[in-house]
Amino acid sequence: MSATEFAAANLSRATGAGLDPHEYLRVTGELADLDQWGEAFMRTAHGHLARAGQAATTVSAGEHFQVAARWFHVATLGPNRESALAAAEADTAMERALDLLEPEARRLEGPGFTGWLRGPADAAATAVVVPGLDSSKEEFHDVIAALLRRGMAVFAMDGPGQGVLAATSTVRADYHHVIGQVIDALGTQSVGLVGLSLGGYYVTESAARESRVAAAVTVSGPFRLHWDVLPAPVQDLLIQRAGGEEAARRFAGQVDLSTLAPRTTCPLLAVDGGLDVIPGVTNGESLARLAPHGHYLRIPHGDHLLGNARPDWLATAADWLSGELT
Known part of the structure; x- marks a missing residue:
């Protein structure tokens, strides 16, 4: 390219x-x-x-x-x-x-995460923004700002293999262990999660296995990965973030929400772009259909992460999460 x-x-x-x-x-x-x-x-x-x-x-x-x-x-x-x-x-x-x-922003760190907690100390709700394969806590400026404007406290994080932790750790599919650490550090009874790209898988896996997740939003998140048809650049990135090809293949094989989606009992909103077509990644419609309280929002002209269509989904998603949490 x-x-x-x-x-x-x-x-x-x-x-x-x-x-x-x-x-x-x-x-x-x-x-x-x-x-x-x-x-x-x-x-x-x-x-x-x-x-x-x-x-x-x-x-x-x-x-x-x-x-x-x-x-x-x-x-x-x-x-x-x-x-x-x-x-x-x-x-x-x-x-x-x-x-x-x-x-007033606070740095919070644990064995598998680091990030910034922003917003009012007496906020009625806390949202955690989870990045994807090659994103980080510094990326999702517009999402974080939208949540802060609605009065929420927002924790923007890097987890294993992400952002500043990419040099010293590798990706893990059982991300709920990391989210559990985050919730412990936040000292709150429940959180909402927003996951972007691969972060969409991370928040759904966490919502299915961590009872303190009260609501979740996925944006351009995979339902299932198929290693053999992933584009070469994505394979290369996975190999880098997983620490080798064998580990990358094993990780990709674990990214499958077919059995976890029905266990995601909290409210869940899946947002997809109609122009986001990545071989090896199925869209969020299956997730929303299988989740007991799933909702689906598809923006036909949206690309991956829907950066070209923010007016069509960002305010809606932020309002939805705020309403579910408060």
Whole structure:
């Protein structure tokens, strides 16, 4: 795939992560080769760090740190020999942003997770945002903001093989153990979960096996993975995040909600894009049909993660989760 094709394919995802579309097009338009992706995005992120250091106010500095974190994260989505460094830089930049913009935000960590708890301390409900295979707690800016605007506390996390933990851990299919750790650390009786891409599987698996999950939303989540027909880039990414091909094949074989969906007794909303067609991944309609309290929302023109169709689903999903939790 050429740099131009890769940039076009990731435009809606990048803007959903909070990147300015004009800056994104300018940076990607200068790529002569896709191998330059990581270097170009990290250079742009460092530019925002420099602006933060020169900012006249703490608000401006915090905003530049936040944007830098997102550029560092998106630097990991393409070829990048320094992906681990970029993920660490994203984590540090977000910490500096929240120190300035939301000093009440708290870092929570456990054996299998790390992340930021944001929002009011006396919130009536808490939502946990779970990333996917190559996403992180720095990515889903629009989802987190929508939940915060509705008065919820929001924990944006990295789990095993994700974000800043990707360099030191591998993916695991029994994600409910991680969510259990998160709920313990939050000190709450129940949570709502929002899972994006592979995170959609993680939250459904967790909802089926962790009784403290009160409601769940999946966005572009797989119902079942078929290793042999997954695109080569997805296979390569799974091999990297699982620690080898044998482990990746074993993990893919465990991603199957056919028996877990009927056990997901909490309210569940599955959101799909009609243009999201990834070989080896079946859509959320089966999940919503098998879950006892499942609901299905399909946006015909939506792509993977529906970054090109946010007005059609984001407010609806945020309102639905808020209503179910409160």
